[in-house]
Amino acid sequence: MTDDPVLFCLHFLGGSARTWRRLAEHLGPAARCVALDLPGFGDEAGQPGGGVAAMADHVASRIRAEAPRGPWLIAGNSMGAKVALALARRHEDGDPDLAGLAGLVLLAGSPPAPEPMDEARRQAMIAWIDADPETRRREAEAFVAANVAAPLNPEDHARTVEDVLRANPAAWKAWLTGGACEDWRGRVGTLATPALVVSGAEDGDLGPEAQAALTLPHLARHRHAVAIGAGHLLPLERPRALAGLIRDFVAAPPETAEAPTLPPAFAALMGSERVNTRLRRALRERMREPEGPFCLSPGARATLSACLDRVLPQAGPGRIDLARRIDARLASGTGDGWRYAALPPDAEAYARALHTLDAAARAAHGRPFAALPGAEQDALLGRATSGDLPAVPDGLAPALMTCWFEELRGEAVRTWLAHPAGLAAIGFTGIGAGGDDADALPGYRLTGLNEGEDWESPVRHVPMTAGDAR
Structure with a gap:
């Protein structure tokens, strides 16, 4: 990405635009954060909320109004990540209002599949949001505490509890009974948009295993980082570390997921005159x-x-x-x-x-x-x-x-x-059995068990105790 991008930030269930304040401070000039309130939350608490598509419409209209110049990204925490995935699909399908989307930052994201959640806990969350003020405050305190691995600083904790308390109960229930349960797997498919996925190691429902199983398969170009000792509310728990990950992601988005490379010694053998042209071409084609x-x-x-x-x-x-x-x-x-x-x-x-x-x-x-x-x-x-x-x-x-x-x-x-x-990993040297001029370059002179030619020694880094990797 050539210009400093805009990062549109979408919060978790019960959060607000204020969730992203510390991350924005740590990011500094690397990206301009535009934190948005989703319908029914924060300053948009007067709205009743809705499903994933309705929230995506709301965000798309805000992005259109912002009219970012150059590349921009969407960051979503939990609920916000599912909305971000829906927007990325619309972008890849050619929505002109979303032109310029250059990356996704998915933090403890709700996946395209129905969100894994214990049904008893879901029903309890639905019940207390309509309770009396004292019960609501007690449950909001418990909700925030249960979603972090270690207590937040008092200021962040108090602000987050207040955000939960000002959420529109209709929007809260609309997510738990609707948006979180929606199945977007077929609609999202596999996205080409580069993505940074961060999961909290202590996140019970949407931790590393859930992200690997439910989110990463939908991302052709992704980088997955695990925040050790963190839970679900990553922008509040790890703002400094997230800022570093996002800066690195902006500077070098993943081209493919974990492309393998060759050890220098094997690469040198593959490019040497000992390997004939046809075989070298075939091996390079296999690397694609x-x-x-x-x-x-x-x-x-x-x-x-x-x-x-x-x-x-x-x-x-x-x-x-x-x-x-x-x-x-x-x-x-x-x-x-x-x-x-x-x-x-x-x-x-x-x-x-x-x-x-x-x-x-x-x-x-x-x-x-x-x-x-x-x-x-x-x-x-x-x-x-x-x-x-x-x-x-x-x-x-x-x-x-x-x-x-x-x-x-x-x-x-x-x-x-x-x-x-794979051949390099087992120290296989058989590709060097003769170049284009096989008469001038005989393959092997030493044929005893574990005997090696001088030209083999840099490659055969795996000890052979039985048999031979030729």
Whole structure:
């Protein structure tokens, strides 16, 4: 982004434009904050509120009136993030009033899917908003305290409680019974707008696991940061840290999510005369991220990604996006030439198997598969291996889940090893078996177990104790 952008800020349920005051102070000249009151809250408390589309209309009209020059962004905390996602979809669909949107900042965001919330807690929040003043103040104090990991400073706490108390009860209930429950997954789809997603490590409902499962699959270009020791009200809990993250995001929006890079030694071998031109071209083509078409829904892609993280863990940043590559392969209709005869065609088998796995997770734990801890995911995958998962409508039969999961494991390894970064990770040197002039560059002279050529030594950083990675 070339110019200092405008950052339009949308608050959480019960918040107001005042929620963003400290973040604006810390951002300084890096971005001009324009904090807005959503209908029914803050200075707009005279309005009855409404659903996500109505709130998006309200924000769009304010943005149009502001007429920002150059790039602008939308930041949304919790409820505000779902409205921001709806606006991003309108922008990508060509709404002229939203031209210039350059990024999303989603803080503990309510996802496109219906928001995960305990129903008893939802009903309690609906009940006390209409109670007598003493009860309302007591519950507002408890609401703010429950949504932060550590107490706010007294000034911020008092201001936030007052914001909750001046909320229009009709708007409060409209969100809890309407907007939070709306399913925008199909409408939002997958957004190309760059996004910074920040979750609080201590956030009970919308923490890192929920964001990974419910929000990130809708964002093609994202960066996800976790605020350690923070809860749900991130603009109040971590204004200084958020300002730093936003400045970095404005300076360098993510192009893709965690694109893998090659170690220098492997990159040098790949570019050397020991690798023939045709092979080098093929390896470089394999490094390109597939651009589509794809066939899995965002939710199914998230489940697939979570499965692959358990089947073939990849440490650190720059991981190969196996789920994206498998999804593109499924959409292309290509394959390795065989499948279990009992399984339907690959794309259908994957969609139905991932639906089965996610349904089993929700039945056993009340959460999607991608939001579960690793141990619970492993237990469900173990049941898939043994054919012990329950049958679900439109899913795969338990016995077929065993076949599918065997296929998935093989495809995960093949896809990982097809990428040069996977070959580099195991110290594979076979690409250097001879350049364009094979007679002048014999591949290997030393063929004993664990013997290495001089030119191999920088690449073969993985000790080989049994077998050989050639």
